[in-house]
Amino acid sequence: MKRLYGALVLLVLLGVTPTARAADCRVNGGPWQTVNPGGTISLQIPVNVRLGSDTTRILLEGANIECKFTSFGGPAWLQDYWATSTQVGPAWTPGPKFSNQGTGLRINGAYLNTPVPDGIRILTIPNNAVGYPLAVTPYILIRNNPTNPIDIRIGDTLGTLRLNQTNNYDAGRTGLLLAYIAANNFTVSPSTCTINNNNPIEINFGDVHQRAIGTDPLTTSVSTNRRLTYSCPDGGINTPITITYKGTPTSFNNRLLTMTHPDVGTALVRAGSAVQVNGSFLTRITNSGGGDDVTFSLVRRAGSLPAAGAISGSGVLVMGVP
Template sequence: MWRLADISMKYMTGFILLLLMQNVFAAHCQVDGGPWVDMKTSPLDVHVDLRLDKDAGKVTMSGYSVRCMHDFPGWYPDSNKQYFSTVASGLILGPTVMDYGSGMDILGALLPWPVSAGRYLALHDRLTPVVDLPVKVYFDIPTAPGKYIKIKPGAFLAVVLLFVTYNFDSPQYPAYRMRINLIARNGVDSSPSTCVINNNLPINIDFGSVDAVAIGTSIFNTPYKKDFRLRYSCDGPSVNSPITVKWQATPSAFHTHAIATSKQDAGVILFRPDSSALVGPGGEIRSTITNSSGSTEVSFALVKKPDTFPDAGPFTASGTLTLMLP
């Protein structure tokens, strides 16, 4: 009896070990250093930053990292490899973007939809267990009059199906499809926007009472300066863009960077207080607008022609700041 029990236990143990050896392995992927996801059983949700590239005529993706690893045992040959490649009809667009032209950016090559099968995105062998998986989709900005692309934050952009294969045969490493869901983290809109400075209200710079003797000849020796923050705002869709603010005014006759005033020997200089850079008539200020707003610190300085004393009495000067987007 003891021998039969002993034999039975050995048989059961051997059966359990045999089952454990039949496990099927799969790639595991993560987003931005997050938890590893078994790609054979679960999809990977990837939130992406969208960028409106009007020069290229496309909406592109950035701001995320997808990494995948294999689980090859250490005793596997170094030549064993795992491949990630496209499958036929493997780009499925979300409902809000399905009417736009689209494609995949595969290692810098822009391939329009439908993308053919067998395009490799990444591969790795036993010695490189973790690789970057460059999953990128782009959308074409419509060029027809009155047509624009508009994507809201949180929009479901696309499903990307990839084929995971191996260069060796093993029941523990069968080929399979993996799914990646692309979701918009921000919104983009290619329709026209209106951006203004100072809510489109006049900017009034008042130097107060001025002593003609004390007026300096440069921004460094005049006591009459006024700081002002140029505030930018845009209506309509969210705007994220570099901008140029052009300063237009009648130049002074005695200083190349000053604008003329109603007093012949007095002028006003616009400059950047952070760098003391002078912005003369026709000059430009470069800044940025983020999420449809932005600002720039500037200063105005009252200066005079050397060896003169401007006439007493009120004076005026005027100029125009024009905000330009690329």
Template sequence: MKYMTGFILLLLMQNVFAAHCQVDGGPWVDMKTSPLDVHVDLRLDKDAGKVTMSGYSVRCMHDFPGWYPDSNKQYFSTVASGLILGPTVMDYGSGMDILGALLPWPVSAGRYLALHDRLTPVVDLPVKVYFDIPTAPGKYIKIKPGAFLAVVLLFVTYNFDSPQYPAYRMRINLIARNGVDSSPSTCVINNNLPINIDFGSVDAVAIGTSIFNTPYKKDFRLRYSCDGPSVNSPITVKWQATPSAFHTHAIATSKQDAGVILFRPDSSALVGPGGEIRSTITNSSGSTEVSFALVKKPDTFPDAGPFTASGTLTLMLP
């Protein structure tokens, strides 16, 4: 009798563990097999001369078993040539914000961004890149919403040797959630059209001597609009005109004893020649309510007939 002897070969597949990271509390991503897409808010900081990133969080966790020693650690560190800029920003100077230190690229390898141990399974990973605003005349930085900003490569290592925890590179993709533009914006009042204030038929006897006792007032809304990048800023509107001889806040008209006062109806604040109106522009638009009042020199009766006056409003940004 012949016997057949067989062997069963058992193949044991060993699990390989890797860090898992999430963006803004979203799903966990295996960083050994997949990149992490991070959408960031860009901020144009002209004082610092940089475009910085904010408005997002990256958190990572390890998979250390509970019986691993407390001294076991997982490190995230920079990689040589680990910043690959997107096509629309590759001509700008750049660097990394590592724990508050702004380091121009290339950043040397081996700079730690975060570390885990078994007792702290989840940590924040500060992945921040900045761009320099060009300073040469006629040069600006412009980034559109949705632009691919950069690939950041980080090295994940351990302070122990285990085939289950090999060192590897992880990839983070940075994508612009909003746009920025450092080129000058053009802001205008009422589309740069003349402002015509018509007091209509005026009784010289009825004209008052102040904004409180004259019946001749005209309300007007100054509307502000800007072309170019989105503008969010306080503004100043300068009122320039020839002052009248009888009232410090009135501008002169073609009638010697008549003047026009610009004021804020919400506060009755007078804006004399050379004065300013403070306001704001948000998302490249804004407005201010103003009023014009026709007044006369006390104890006079301005001559009958048409009259004119003129002035200029100039919008100024900081």
């Protein structure tokens, strides 16, 4: 009897399905940072802030953010997407010193005030392992009414940026969380109101004899008068303001601004009183304008006779609110 032999061939259909990949990002040309799907890259970014401004915003520039699609041999049509998203929370949260200011993000040239909308696509990254910049820059809105300057110190948190990464090949996602940290000291004045139209106030006492320099800010014979004018671009602003005499006080009198000669300082006198250095006087803007007459006087340390020669110094007048 003949036997029949049969063969059963099992066809195993193998398909290539791309596995979810990690996200790779870096800041300011540093090492690439990787996070697995579902996670978040959390970085603190020391930023040497460069303040560029137009008529309505101050830009917090200085962080170069790049991300890439790390190729794993898949087809060329694979892509990663970076966007704002509720999955990671608010796109931009300003730091504590900016919490009372209007802020936002410039994304690919478009200005989006806080709260920044969700679902704003920032970048599409192809499957080529090349780093692409995320064109995102935080900003502060400039106000047309007087406000206090914001004094930023090294280590202060400027704000937190949150972005979300998805793709076109699976349901995976990762997040990017960047804390902007000030790497330098700087002062931001988020107001368009000005003192003397922001022009420098040069105080030139001319050639004086050392003995003519008095030891009291109110009685020294070496002095010069100036008019301070205050203005805001929008009409109808009526508010009290402060003018602060900022600088480094002398070691012998805190009402005197330090000069290049250790025994000489400069006082700011208003309404018969010398304003303490880093102190302020109260005045007012009415219908978006105002002004004060002040005197700058040269004063020497009691008991000293400064050596002949040129002396100089510098300070800043800052408008604020009480």
